Amino acid sequence: MRRFVPFSVLLLLLIASTSALSQHDHSRCGTPFDRAFREQEALRGIPGYFGCNAIERVDVKLQISLHIVQDRDGMTGVADDDIIGAQDRLNLLWAPIGMSFEICRINLIENYQWDSLMVFTDYNEEAQMIAVHYFPNTINVYLCDTIVREDEGQVGGYAYFPGGPDVIVCDKDEFNFDAVVMPHEMGHFFGLYHTFETDLGIELADGSNCEVAGDLVCDTEADPDEDGNADPDIECNYTGPVTQDSNGDWYVPPVDNIMSYYPEDCICRFTPQQYNRMVEQYRTIRFYLW
Ligand SMILES: [Zn+2]
Structure with missing residues (x-):
């Protein structure tokens, strides 16, 4: 027997399926x-x-x-x-x-x-x-x-x-x-938290605010790549987009970290x-x- 699903939910689902499903893999x-x-x-x-x-x-x-x-x-x-x-x-x-x-x-x-x-x-x-x-x-x-x-x-x-x-x-x-x-x-x-978490503040590449910003974990490098858009190369080296933080320091994100969004072939620890x-x-x- 099929259960009743409110129309508003069906509409939401339709919106979600057209806008989000196309962008995100499962x-x-x-x-x-x-x-x-x-x-x-x-x-x-x-x-x-x-x-x-x-x-x-x-x-x-x-x-x-x-x-x-x-x-x-x-x-x-x-x-x-x-x-x-x-x-x-x-x-x-x-x-x-x-x-x-x-x-x-x-x-x-x-x-x-x-x-x-x-x-x-x-x-x-x-x-x-x-x-x-x-x-x-x-x-x-x-x-x-x-x-x-x-x-x-x-x-x-x-x-x-x-x-x-x-x-x-x-x-x-x-x-x-x-x-x-x-x-x-x-x-x-x-x-x-995610290594790219910013709800608590943006973590600086030099680690100076790592106790209060980002993922609150200091031995995970600051990670600017919330969307996982960067594609590490075949050896899982970070290839960009190469970006700088507000101090002008370059990010070297943790492409091997399980709490990141990098490809699953790279994230392992x-x-x-x-x-x-x-x-x-x-x-x-x-x-x-x-
Ligand atoms: Zn997550």
Whole structure:
């Protein structure tokens, strides 16, 4: 049975599909900057910069509840090897802080309407879905065929910062060993901002304001390229557009960082301070996860 969709939402979706889908591929991230999260963090007095390159460890295995929305034929659209591959990639990347992930259950969701997930203020299918399918104290990962957000158009995935629900939504095509959408969203889930974040101020290339601007992480270079327009060369060297900051210093952005928008063939790592920030966020906010 087809559910009623308000006309205004259909109109919004049409606008989104014509303006946004044409611009963005489905590996794009849909996690918006969360000012409430930042304000809470500032109140707790947790700095973005932890001062040294020694990586803290937490030595914990966290449980992932994997929810797969079936298509209208009842198929999952996700291969077993890709599920294992996605888990393996997370475990490789988080090994330096002793954090690992185990998919403890796979929950098949029969409502195929949510396979094309629409997340709008007036029509929020994610809210409908997690009201029914959600396992507390685990990381709830939802796999859908397409994900459309009101302000972003089609995205590859999105997550909630610490303090939000334990939810990550990911495009089925982006859930495998090679794709970096899951590691990127898990980075947000543990409090990392984009390397090109400017909501807190533009980070200077010399690092002088790295504790209060950009992504609040000082060992990720300032990154002017919000749109990911720059194409690193085949060896993943930054080739421009070559730009200068307000001091006249040249940017050398981190084209290998998972919290950037550079091609997934190039982005492959977190920095020590990103790891430390994730440890801090886990210990202070998401410590309740099993
Ligand atoms: Zn992101």
